[in-house]
Amino acid sequence: MNAAGSEATSLHEISLHMANLRAHWLAWGGSDSIHEDLIVYRSGLQHGLLNGVLRLSGRSVPEAAPEAEQQLADLPWRWWVGPDSDAGVAGALLERGYSRIGSMPVMAVRLDQMSEPPPPVGLVIECVDGPDGVRDYVVAYASSFGVGATLQNLVVDAESSLRTDLGRLIRVVGRIDGRAVATSAVLISRGVAGIYWVGTDPTYRRRGIGAALTAAAMAIGRQHGALVCTLQASDMGAPVYRRLGFTPVSEVVLYSPPLRP
Known part of the structure; x- marks a missing residue:
């Protein structure tokens, strides 16, 4: 696998966007390959974002769903349906309950055309690593991603133990008066720069901090040789990303499993 090269030159090479997404979540634990027909990731943590199915291709939902449900039993999880899943998966999931x-939206931008807004006054942006840096990073994104206080230590441990064979992950923290208040991360994998974990402490929102952290991650991707940057946008984040030049190129839809006796 090329973790750092510039394979993607067009915003519409969707297979590379989705491969980057799979590499990011599989780093938390799961299938050994990102090319299997049923791709499951499992962190083992009690958080719906950290466990799930990323793709189903070449098998029917009635055949594959029981296998996924068994692998993810006793955990909150989500089934992602994107452009790399077989047609009909979404309908079959609904039929199953x-x-x-x-x-x-899956959004993308060419990094040779990126705009870099000036950071807000007082914001210090830095890449972090090591135990203290990872802890600051997790604490800073916790409120944005619903990571409660009782789960934070476990998430810090998991972040510190992510697989590194699927790409290079660089974590970014934004500080105000020394306090970590915002995050982003960029994964250099499959020839694109994938941006994840963009979050700002609610107390510090609407100051341009999220845009600054996103732009910092984009710049890091460009420095590592990527020409195309990809992300999946929340409703809150999409307008910010549009202002940074991102455009929608596809979509992923999330489904929650039915309760089983």
């Missing part, structure tokens, strides 16, 4: 819980 799954619930559609939301969608996210």
